[in-house]
Amino acid sequence: MTVEQIISGMQRAWNAGDGAGWGAHFAEDADFVDALGRIQRGREVIGTEHQKIFDTVYRGSVLEYRLIGSRPLGDGLLLVHTDSTLHVPAGPRKGTVDGVQTKLIRDGLILAFHNTLRGDLASFTKHDQALAERSPLDWKS
Template sequence: MTTEEIITALERAWNAGDGEAWAANFAEDADFVDVVGRIQRGRATIARESQNIFDTIYRGSTLRIRQVSSRPLGGGFDLVHTATVLSIPAGPMAGEAQAVQTKLVHDGLIVSFHNTIRGDIATFARHDGDLAARSPQEWDS
């Protein structure tokens, strides 16, 4: 599959609440780091864990995925960055969440996927205005 086909298939699977279809875009031995930092290894685990959230906290949610960039790395590998907007209609996570993802795609399947929630830098910096105003490279100074 092309990168665009993978993105379309992921979006369609999420919006259908179908964990198997979501995981079908991953290699059998893929690694997936979810938004809370859990490492899910293997297509079967990704399918099961995805179905769990589709049936619970993200029930009825809709996902929009936009490709930010893609570049070939050679050997059939592509580095892909996407941005998402997740709309959750009800429950403890109701509202809208934005995230960015890094995917390593090999021969039409995702072999690695890292999902990172987008948040407010001031909140992350615990409302420290000086820290929030710094660039990430200055955080350790």
């Protein structure tokens, strides 16, 4: 599968609430780091854990993926970055959530996936204006 096919297939599986379909894009021994920093290991676990959220907090949600970029790292390994918008219609996560993802892909399967929620720096710094105005390279002190 191409990177584009993987991304569109994952989007379709999410929007159908299909945990097994989501998991099918991962290698048997893949690692998935969710937005809360929890590590899920293995295709079956990743599919099962996603089915739980499809059936509960993300029921009826709609995911949109966009490819940011992809580059080869050698030995058939690709580094892929995507961003996403998740629309959740109801429940405790109701609203829109933006994220960015890093994936390592080889032979059409995801070996590793890291999901990060996007937020604004002002909220992250508890509205500390001086910190909120710093660029990432200024975060040394």
